[in-house]
Amino acid sequence: MTAPIPRDIPDLPAIPGIPALLPSHVPATAVVAPARRPLAAVCRLLVALAAAAAVAVELTLGSPLRTLSHFAIQANILLALVFILSARRAWSARRPLPSALTGATLLYALVTGLVYHLLLANESSPYALPGVLTGEAADPTGWHAITTQVLHTATPIAALLDWLLLTAPRQLHLRPAATWLLYPLTYLAVTLTRGELLPGTPARYLYPFLDVAQHGYKSVLGNALLIGLAIYALAIALVALDHARPNPIRHRVHRRTKTGFRLQPPVG
Numbered sequence: 149m150t151a152p153i154p155r156d157i158p159d160l161p162a163i164p165g166i167p168a169l170l171p172s173h174v175p176a177t178a179v180v181a182p183a184r185r186p187l188a189a190v191c192r193l194l195v196a197l198a199a200a201a202a203v204a205v206e207l208t209l210g211s212p213l214r215t216l217s218h219f220a221i222q223a224n225i226l227l228a229l230v231f232i233l234s235a236r237r238a239w240s241a242r243r244p245l246p247s248a249l250t251g252a253t254l255l256y257a258l259v260t261g262l263v264y265h266l267l268l269a270n271e272s273s274p275y276a277l278p279g280v281l282t283g284e285a286a287d288p289t290g291w292h293a294i295t296t297q298v299l300h301t302a303t304p305i306a307a308l309l310d311w312l313l314l315t316a317p318r319q320l321h322l323r324p325a326a327t328w329l330l331y332p333l334t335y336l337a338v339t340l341t342r343g344e345l346l347p348g349t350p351a352r353y354l355y356p357f358l359d360v361a362q363h364g365y366k367s368v369l370g371n372a373l374l375i376g377l378a379i380y381a382l383a384i385a386l387v388a389l390d391h392a393r394p395n396p397i398r399h400r401v402h403r404r405t406k407t408g409f410r411l412q413p414p415v416g
Contacts, residue, residue, distance in 0.1 A: 188314040189239035195306040196231035199224040202298040205291055206281060217342065218281060218354055219335055220264070220299045223256040227303055231310075247319035252328045254307050255383055259332075261304030262382075263375070267357060269300075275356040283351040313396050320390040325383040332379055336372050 203224055206215050215221055230253045234245055244250070269278045279288045281296055288296045339358055346352040353359040357371040 184241040185238040185314075188310075189235040191314065192231040192235035192238065192310060195303060195310065196228040196235065198298055198306075199228040199231070199303045202295040202303075203228070205295050206299075209291060209295075210282065214354075215281070217339075219256075220260045220281070222335075223253075223260045224299050224303055227253050227257050227307060244315075244319075247321070248324035248327070250311075250315070251320045251324065251383075251386065252331070254311050255328050255379070255386065256331065257304045257307040258382060258386075259379055261300055264300040268355075277356050280355070283354075311390075312393065316397050317393050317395050318391050320387045322384065322387055325380070325387055328383055329376060329380055332376060340368075 203215075203221055206221065209215075230245065230249060234250070236242075237244055264280065267273045267275050268280050270276060277283075277285055279286055279292065279296075281299075282288060282292055287293070336358070339354065340360065343352045343358075343360055353361065356362070357375075358368055360368050363371075
């Protein structure tokens, strides 16, 4: 006969000298293979091609050096490169790009669209300049009209829709959001330096709210401070919205997924 097993077994004391085991966090990709996302890849590739084509047309229509000095051109070049890399990763079922990079790309694209439509293309704005890429106060015509709308309207909206509909939430964080302001600050310094190195040159300041010759440094720095605060507030809003929005990506979990081991029913 064997002795009955007691119902309540007391906890054994910890053995001194043996450290406690730390919890091991296994990523989902170690258990479930990442899935290909051809729809996201095709959409991002189309957006990248549209941005690259608009930038190429602008380079052929005007001075390449002056064209490349625009914030909208630089932001769209970054968007085209990031979206091409993201499309390749989505097509080949690889991990997405770092959220710090994709978040910065989204922020700069939205800043491009908001500044254009609120300050430059708005007739009630004191800094109205609808033909910003050509330096003219009149509405752009011909190819300039098409590229202006692509660079300032179509690609920002496409970047926003890609983030809302094709990107998993809770990826953006506040810590890298502060570093996203480094590029606008660098652009401001380069723009002011460019204006000082080109005295007497027409349209040496590409944006009227940064025109030191017309408004002075006090007003320009005040405008830069307000725009910088608005950019940082937009970055915080994107991070907050990213943690509150639902997940648009729904992966189907198959019952027979190869996980490296197979559970067998109990015997007996």
